[in-house]
Amino acid sequence: MLPYPWLALNLSAIYLVLGIFSPFWGVWLESVGLKSEQIGLLLGIGFAMRLCGSLTIMRQVRRAELLIPAARILVWGGLLSFVGFYFSSQFWVVFLFTLLVNFIYPTLLPLTDAIASRMVLQVNLDYGNVRLWGSAAFIVGTTLIGIVIEHLGQSWILHCIVLGLLVAGFCIHMPMKPAPRTIGQESESHGYGMLLRNRAFLNFLAIEALIFGSHSAYNSFSAIYWHSQGFSASTISALWTTGVVFEIIMFAASRRLLAGWSPERLFFWATIGAVIRWITIGTSLNLWFLFPAQALHSFTYTLAHLGAMQFLSQRLPREAIISGQTLYSAIGQSLSLALFTVLSGMMYRHMQQHVFLVMAVIALPVFYLIWHGKRMTISRPAQ
Template identity: 45%
Template sequence: MRPFAWLSLFLVAIYFVYGAYIPFWSLWLASRDLSADQIGLLIGVGLAIRFAGQLLIMGKANRASLLIPACRYLALASAVCFLLFYGVSGFWSILALMLVANFIYPTLLPLSEALAARMMLQVKLDYGRVRLWGSAAFILGSMLVGALVKQSGADWVLHTMIIGLLALILCTWLPMSPAPQDAISSGQKTGFLPLLRQKPFLMFLLVVSLLQGSHAAYYGFSALHWKAHGYAENVIGYLWAAGVVAEILMFAISKRLFSRIGYQQMFLIGAVGCVIRWTILASTTALPWLVIAQLLHAVTFCVSHLAAVRYMTQQMPSDQLIPAQTLYAALPTGMFTAVLTMLSGVAYQHSGGMAFWGMAVLVLPVFVLRVPGQKKPLSTHVS
């Protein structure tokens, strides 16, 4: 199977599961009689353990030829972990299992990004057109689960995730041709520590941490917030779907839209979108404004993520892409977002939607920070 088709199917399965998990896992937890601060702690701890899982697992799968085998084993282990949720109850049991599940499953995301980045260099893969299939699957998952939860209860969050994980296992055993090939060495030291000693890369991590971390309150508590203001679960699913529809359109046109715009300008565009979006969510729950805020997901997440991918593929030597992708997943969208999710849980418990104001303030430093470029050998542009 060609890389475009393989990665598209792989992302469809991954993001179908996330379409159930991200918007509605808090509702599944609430159905287990957990409070908002307990839910914030559980989600935050889950995000934090991703940091360790991604660093450890991606540190072992540090060559392109190891990425697909790693995907196979992680998909199987993920299905086993989430099946175990059927037999747990109580805060501490759920916490223990969430630590294990979040150690394993989220690592599939940086693996998919590393595969896509490698194939962008190897076969000139159009990243945006591959990634949009994952976004489409997220819409399907969120809309389906919203309707099922409304009709049959929160147990369908977990049921749907299991179905998606079984499909994911099947996808990983399909052959890819040409297979990912290990990059030609740039002659530079590779691994996490050499990257963390580079000031440009540290500035990159700081900027993307602020942009992606500002989504913490939205990912963790938007469903609870909207439900508390009278919105049914299926409407919440439609709102999440609206955001991802906008994301799909952005991925589809990104290559043309940003062909003459650098990653620095794209980070600024993402920051503007974040300030506007979180201000709206903090100020109102009127449906027209919520729709506008959701459409801004194309800017707050998508443009920011595309800028990060552009920085890494254009500025990093090809044999440093996997460590860079790992740190991008583990720190900004892992550890940093985990801390912010836990803080958002406390804020939401005491002040409700006012927690979104903190997310708007968080991105303000991006307007004055600059991510410098890096020099890399010409030989790393191709392989």
């Protein structure tokens, strides 16, 4: 199978599960009797384990040829980990399998991004055009699970995740031709340590950490909050779906619409969108305001992610891209979401919707970091 259809198929399978897991896992945890502080703790620890998983697992993928075999192991490992939640709904059992699930399954996201990035180099793949298939599958997952919950109950959140990973397990074993391969005389000289000592790369990580970290209250508590205010599961699904629809539109138009945009410009508009979006969600339950705010997901997520992919592919030496991708996922996304999700869980009980206003404040320092990082460059190691 050629790279484009292979990636479209596998991104669809992986993000179908994510469309169930991301918006409704907190709802499933609440359905088995956990309190908001426990939910916030579990979700926050989950993001921390994503950090550990990305750093540990991606560290072993030293060559491009190992990317697809590693993805196959992670799909089946993720499936077995989710099955563990059937054993008991006691907190410590849920805690244990939360650690395992988040160590394994989310690493598929940076891993498939790394495969896509490699194929951009090998066959000039249009990243935005293939990534939109994952976003489309996310919509399908979010929409279907909303319908399933209303008719069959919240226990089906876990059942659908397990079924989705079974599908992903079959898709991931399709062969890709040409497969990812090491190009030229790539070395491993750009490890984690060298990138983490570079001020420009650290500034980039801080930008992404604040933008993605500001999504923590939305990711973990928007469905719970809207449900508490009388929104039906289908309405919540529609709100999440709206965000991803506009994400798809932005991915599809990115090569044409955003041609010539620098990473800094993409980060700037992502931050503008974040401030407006979180203020709106934190101050209104009017669907006429919430749906347009959700459309800003095309800014808060898509522009931030496209800026990251552009930064990694254009500013880093080729041999540093996999390490950079790993650190972006582990620190710029997982660690920041872990910290801010725990914080959100502690604040949500007392602040309710006002926790989203805190997320708007969290995004504000990005404007300074963009200005501060404009003159910084990634240096190559001495030969």
